[in-house]
Amino acid sequence: DGGITQSPKYLFRKEGQNVTLSCEQNLNHDAMYWYRQDPGQGLRLIYYSQIVNDFQKGDIAEGYSVSREKKESFPLTVTSAQKNPTAFYLCASSVKQGSGANVLTFGAGSRLTVL
Amino acid sequence: RKEVEQDPGPFNVPEGATVAFNCTYSNSASQSFFWYRQDCRKEPKLLMSVYSSGNEDGRFTAQLNRASQYISLLIRDSKLSDSATYLCVVNNFNKFYFGSGTKLNVKP
Numbered sequence: 001d002g003g004i005t006q007s008p009k010y011l012f013r014k015e016g017q018n019v020t021l022s023c024e025q026n027l028n029h030d031a032m033y034w035y036r037q038d039p040g041q042g043l044r045l046i047y048y049s050q051i052v053n054d055f056q057k058g059d060i061a062e063g064y065s066v067s068r069e070k071k072e073s074f075p076l077t078v079t080s081a082q083k084n085p086t087a088f089y090l091c092a093s094s095v096k097q098g099s100g101a102n103v104l105t106f107g108a109g110s111r112l113t114v115l
Numbered sequence: 116r117k118e119v120e121q122d123p124g125p126f127n128v129p130e131g132a133t134v135a136f137n138c139t140y141s142n143s144a145s146q147s148f149f150w151y152r153q154d155c156r157k158e159p160k161l162l163m164s165v166y167s168s169g170n171e172d173g174r175f176t177a178q179l180n181r182a183s184q185y186i187s188l189l190i191r192d193s194k195l196s197d198s199a200t201y202l203c204v205v206n207n208f209n210k211f212y213f214g215s216g217t218k219l220n221v222k223p
């Protein structure tokens with residue numbers, strides 16, 4: 001079955017440590033995204049990539065880094081520079097529908113807790 | 116001003132009720148519009164796209180008013196399984212903007 005796989009599902013980190021969240025898709029989608037969700041808030045865009053070897057900062061990119069070396073993979077690194085990293089992280093990809101609209105499909109998410 | 120705004124609720128309704136949510140967006144150049152459903156501690160899932168002419172999928176009806184820059188979702192004959200948070204999503208040039216969600220609780 002086609003889809004987006006995120007790992008790990010749960011992750012605990014000590015302050016000062018970098019962690020990398022994996023996102024793999026077999027949907028053959030060109031565009032991929034990383035969002036962060038905090039309780040009671042909407043999803044906020046961290047980084048996005050429209051094509052391999054290219055990516056752009058979203059609204060809250062500080063303290064995060066990404067790479068897009070392969071079409072199917074878009075890992076997110078949460079660095080020690082991110083001041084409040086405890087959150088639910090969602091990876092998504094998009095494809096243009098027949099109507100011309102781009103539609104987002106999400107992975108199951110990774111829940112990061114900083115101890 | 117936020118790109119997308121929604122009433123957070125919660126909306127507490129009995130089974131069988133009709134309930135409506137609205138959402139407003141700030142960028143008049145927005146191109147496409149969606150409602151997503153998110154269950155507690157799960158990822159959002161596409162409920163339906165929203166078209167200018169309005170569209171219906173079973174008990175769900177979505178409307179778009181470009182002049183007033185708002186989107187609506189109507190749920191008829193609410194089921195217990197409809198309890199979730201409903202996210203309004205707007206697409207501008209390959210970036211997607213999310214409302215904070217409206218929580219719906221359907222009671223027996």
